[in-house]
Amino acid sequence: MGKYVAWLILFSAGLVEIVFALSLKYNQGFTRLWPSLVTMVSGISSFGLLMWAIKTLPLGTAYAVWTGMGAVGVALLGILLFKESADWYRLLALTLVISGIVGLKLTDTH
Template identity: 50%
Template sequence: MAWVYLLLAGVFEVIWASTMKHSDGFTKLTPTIITIITMIISFGLLSVAMKSLPLGTAYAIWTGIGAVGAFCVGIFILGEAATLFRIASVALIILGLVGLKVSTP
């Protein structure tokens, strides 16, 4: 169950990162409120997952999900560049996340 909490924490991290971008430096009320609420949810789920997962694994996977998810939001929603080097770099992050998952007891 800890892995489910960790995955959900990562999803909420992507949401808060995206809405933070849309808040324009916390000057727009609705995205700011969504950012704060989803940050709290994300941190809460991460803390629950860390009860049974190692710190290094949980934190690295949480940030990795957030990084890869924010990268995808940037490309598919915000129109950021999808160069071969950027995609290859994210593929390496994903490879590292899979490595952490399979090597964690």
């Protein structure tokens, strides 16, 4: 698999990770069927895509990007969907995480 395809797979894994994390809010401790199924399918899918991507990409970079995408995505959606805090400290912290993700991508020489 080519490097660009691996990055696309990793990006997809990060998006699915966001779905997984958000579904945790709705499955209410695995007591609701459909949200629980979304949690299980998205969790397995996200992890599977990550494993596929690390066949080509460096593990440390891929894992950091995957977790960073999940963290930033869920934090931003928490602000939009659940009216969580959007103070400047939080937005600065998210900007730093995004900078780290971009930096890892730009320094990938593998």
